Amino acid sequence: MTEETTVTEETQDVAHPMDDLLRMDRMPHIWCPTCGLGTVVTALALALGKSGIPLDDIAVVSGIGCTGRVAGYIKVDSFHTTHGRAIPFATGLHLANPKLKVIVVSGDGDLIAIGGNHFIHAARRNVDITVICVNNFIYAMTGGQVAPTTPLTANASTMPYGNFEPPFNIPHLADSCGAAYVARWSSLHVRRMTTAFAEAIATPGFSLVEVVTPCSTLYARRNRLGTGLDLLKFYHDNCEIQHGADTRSLNIDFQGKITLGKFIERPRPTFLDRLDNWYGQVFGDKYEPYVGDRK
Amino acid sequence: MPQDLPSPPESTKSKYWRKPLDADTVKVPHGELHIIVNRCKGCRFCVEYCPRDVLEMAEDFNVKGYHYPLVKDEVACVNCQLCEMLCPEFAIFCTQTEDEEEGGGEDEG
Ligand code: SF4
Numbered sequence: 575m576t577e578e579t580t581v582t583e584e585t586q587d588v589a590h591p592m593d594d595l596l597r598m599d600r601m602p603h604i605w606c607p608t609c610g611l612g613t614v615v616t617a618l619a620l621a622l623g624k625s626g627i628p629l630d631d632i633a634v635v636s637g638i639g640c641t642g643r644v645a646g647y648i649k650v651d652s653f654h655t656t657h658g659r660a661i662p663f664a665t666g667l668h669l670a671n672p673k674l675k676v677i678v679v680s681g682d683g684d685l686i687a688i689g690g691n692h693f694i695h696a697a698r699r700n701v702d703i704t705v706i707c708v709n710n711f712i713y714a715m716t717g718g719q720v721a722p723t724t725p726l727t728a729n730a731s732t733m734p735y736g737n738f739e740p741p742f743n744i745p746h747l748a749d750s751c752g753a754a755y756v757a758r759w760s761s762l763h764v765r766r767m768t769t770a771f772a773e774a775i776a777t778p779g780f781s782l783v784e785v786v787t788p789c790s791t792l793y794a795r796r797n798r799l800g801t802g803l804d805l806l807k808f809y810h811d812n813c814e815i816q817h818g819a820d821t822r823s824l825n826i827d828f829q830g831k832i833t834l835g836k837f838i839e840r841p842r843p844t845f846l847d848r849l850d851n852w853y854g855q856v857f858g859d860k861y862e863p864y865v866g867d868r869k
Numbered sequence: 870m871p872q873d874l875p876s877p878p879e880s881t882k883s884k885y886w887r888k889p890l891d892a893d894t895v896k897v898p899h900g901e902l903h904i905i906v907n908r909c910k911g912c913r914f915c916v917e918y919c920p921r922d923v924l925e926m927a928e929d930f931n932v933k934g935y936h937y938p939l940v941k942d943e944v945a946c947v948n949c950q951l952c953e954m955l956c957p958e959f960a961i962f963c964t965q966t967e968d969e970e971e972g973g974g975e976d977e978g
């Protein structure tokens with residue numbers, strides 16, 4: 575006991591570099607041991623630091639779920655919305671104040687299942703927001719139910735004999751709807767994930783980074799895959815980096831190879847670009863651009 | 870003369886198949902580790918992925934009842950900060966040691 579206290583006190587003189595970016599009064603966070611979500615938060619905080627954007631100009635929006643807690647832990651203006659509604663909330667924030675950098679951090683269940691329609695339409699309209707979709711293959715917080723991202727044959731609490739529904743391929747979904755930036759990394763690839771977050775934030779238009787992350791308690795344990803550390807080892811041995819890969823080839827099979835990389839980077843007019851351009855033509859000089867000092 | 874250079878201890882040697890051409894001009898950074906024991910939930914990510922095998926798990930428990938990492942081989946740490954980035958509990962971080970700071974080479978990308 576005494577020994578531990580000494581070690582803690584010893585480190586108190588130098589604060590953890592992350593302490594300024596997190597709401598330390600809410601720590602320890604609720605995530606399980608060997609869950610990968612904490613690593614994703616670190617990468618996001620590092621990317622925000624790298625981007626050089628003043629923290630007052632950043633907003634983070636989450637939906638419901640384990641990943642939904644991110645908004646509560648990161649010390650910028652942040653919002654914890656209702657289930658699946660992170661993207662419409664973020665769209666509203668962005669339109670109300672286009673100078674804000676709006677970042678959505680939420681899980682696969684929230685963004686791709688319940689919020690699936692919002693996801694495809696934000697990508698189609700190319701709303702200038704960044705979406706970080708943490709994919710742990712399952713609805714974690716609610717008890718390990720099958721998600722539309724659960725790999726075929728994987729076990730879930732509502733698929734006790736294995737999943738027979740084909741899952742979504744998230745990068746392909748975003749690509750085919752017109753996203754401007756699409757990448758996928760795993761929570762083990764911290765440096766590349768950080769770079770991808772920074773690039774996604776810098777890209778105008780709808781940017782998506784999918785992060786394959788271990789859920790130790792519900793996905794790994796139910797499927798007898800060990801702990802989150804075992805899943806990191808699995809990513810280490812089975813992830814292949816293939817930049818620019820055809821997004822149709824990015825399906826994830828149960829315990830199969832996972833292709834990572836930056837797949838799409840194609841700036842195209844954003845929702846506000848089109849709005850200004852269109853009404854500028856329709857109304858001519860009478861039209862005032864949506865926000866004069868934007869960018 | 871490369872032969873005249875002192876050799877690092879065996880435990881810290883990287884697996885080069887030949888000596889890098891700039892080995893005598895590059896100064897290897899050195900890091901000092903800070904472990905906030907009672908934040909740890911014992912995931913072992915840092916111990917497993919430290920490229921220099923600097924850390925090991927303690928036999929003891931912290932106040933939460935988890936084993937936590939200990940520094941096993943402090944000289945070997947090269948301040949790559951991988952442990953710091955991987956740690957999901959914000960419980961470990963590394964700072965460049967004083968004497969190295971003016972030597973630059975801090976940005977590892
Ligand atoms: S249930 Fe899964 S996703 Fe949620 S905190 Fe635990 S390990 Fe992480």
Ligand code: SF4
Pocket residue numbers: 900902918919920921922923924945946947948949950951952953963
């Ligand atoms: S900074 Fe790098 S070398 Fe030092 S303990 Fe951490 S992972 Fe190992």
